Amino acid sequence: MTRRHLLPLVTGAGALAAGFVLLGLGLALAGYDAPLAMSALWRGAFGSWDAFISATLVRAIPLICIGLGLAIAFRAGALNIGGEGQFLVAAIAATWVGLQVGGWPAPLAVTAVLAAAMLAGALWIAFPVLLKLKFGVLEVISTLLLNFVGEALVSYAVTGPLQEARHVYPASDPISVAARLPVFGGSRLHWGVVLAGIIATLLWLGFTRTAWGFRLRAVGLGSRAAATSGRIPVRRVLGSALLWSGALAGLAGGLEVSGVTYNLYQNLSPGYGFTAIAVALLARLHPFGVLATGVFFGALEAGAQGMQRDAGVPAVTVSVVEATVILIVLLVEARARSGWRFRPATELAP
């Protein structure tokens, strides 16, 4: 194993260790029973086969899908910080389609739900793409702002057009049985996990073996140089990278409705769109790396629920670990100056 491969592993492990030490210290300082909380976190994520399959892996699926999408965009130097909004809007679309397809054969119904979700995710980011290419608006800010619009839309949907029949709860009716993804016997793990693996493999092939992957990297490494070469349509590469990242975040929203919740409600996402940034960065934008870091952060989310249940520590606390991991990875990357670095594509060819 060369140094090039070793550094990210050491960094990642170190960052995670630091995050956990910080979490433990913070919990102790805030007056919680830190050992109890940490062991509850562990049990919630890895305590049993069922905890791993039904909690950790189930939460890893959306993180992996969004993270893979972010890997596409980040590779091109396009910073999509709107995964949360794309996820939520896609969940609305998935729920709506899932309510309509009652009589359909199951494979067709599920496909329709997931396709609608991907389309919705792509459409939600199409607006920032348009603003970027037509008006030069930084996609960072536009995608961020649309997260809040997406939240408002979910809130409207579950109290308005998609509210359950009795109009009591801010939630939709369950989608029809045909539109639900099958689960692996006895667990809560749905077939989305296979889909996530397939997409990761396809992306790995795409990144390493195709001209598309090369163009992404070229634009990400220097959009002006790429444009000057005359052989790379920078605007199209950037636009399509963002659209795909939106579509994959959308797929995550579709899988969540079709495989886990079966309906739409507020707070459907515990911040998957933001956690996925840590997932993609820690994996250094490598698709198989995203599978690993996605499972890890899925474990963190699952453990957070366990921590809240058994030790009374608010689940939101784990986002401190996520933030620490991102910051340390950034620090080490910046210090090492080796391998991949961010060069946001702000210079666009006219």
Add this chain to the structure above:
Amino acid sequence: MNAALLATGFLAAAIRISTPLLLAATGELINERAGVINLGIEGGMLAGALAAAIAAAIAGPWLGVLAALGTGMLVSALFAAVAIGARANQIITGTAITLGSVGLTGAIYRSAFGVSGPALSIPTFQAARLPLLHAIPVLGPALFEQPVLTYVGWLLIPLAGWFLFRSWWGLALRACGESPVAARAAGVPVERVRMLATVAGGALAGLAGATLVLAQVGTFAERMTAGRGFIAIAIVVLGRWRPLGVLLAALLFGAAGALQFALQAMGLAAPYQLFLALPYLVALVALAGATRKARAPAALGE
């Protein structure tokens, strides 16, 4: 309800809502003029809001303000260490800072006040009437019967204008935002200037959080800033990186927020989520219109 009263009420609400945005945007303006784009001001604002709530509950609103200033500076110092000290990507650093602030404030709030939070009793700033000026019909009660922090926000605008465009330090700061290489050649300590600018901007973000708690909402809630820090970044673009422009843009967003109350008073029934989403939509449209017309500091984000 007569038209004059309605206009006064609308204006007063618009100004009240615009104040935290104005303070945060003024801070971000100073950051961006130095070449730093700080998405962490959302986190600084949130942390400042919690610090203000806790300190004010213990020792009164002015200590709340102080605590918020200090907390905002602390949060932005962390950003500065990573993004400027180590030259890590500013946008991802800012996102991480905000993410961490959401987690930390949520955890501290719940451990201090419980899950539902037995409504914090916080002493707030009452409206301070400016003598004579408040007697102006319609405008007077709207503009000059505001909490002290609003006036602070207004005073900061000419102050920022003087500092940025009339003082030597302002020139040095803008040089760091336009061409750090040239600034360095002229003997300006670029990293130090950028760090100071970031910390000063962070102090204003904290103050914005304090304003939200002590002069607008009156209590703390998890994630209560709800993207106001990001809207402040849009305000800086819309204000074309100039103090007066920032003031006008902040007022526009205040008006967008106040529209909710005005339309409800007029009996217009629309889903309230539309009004929730309105400021963000306004920000997007404003960005589309303003981005190409104004030139950002050339070295922004580098």
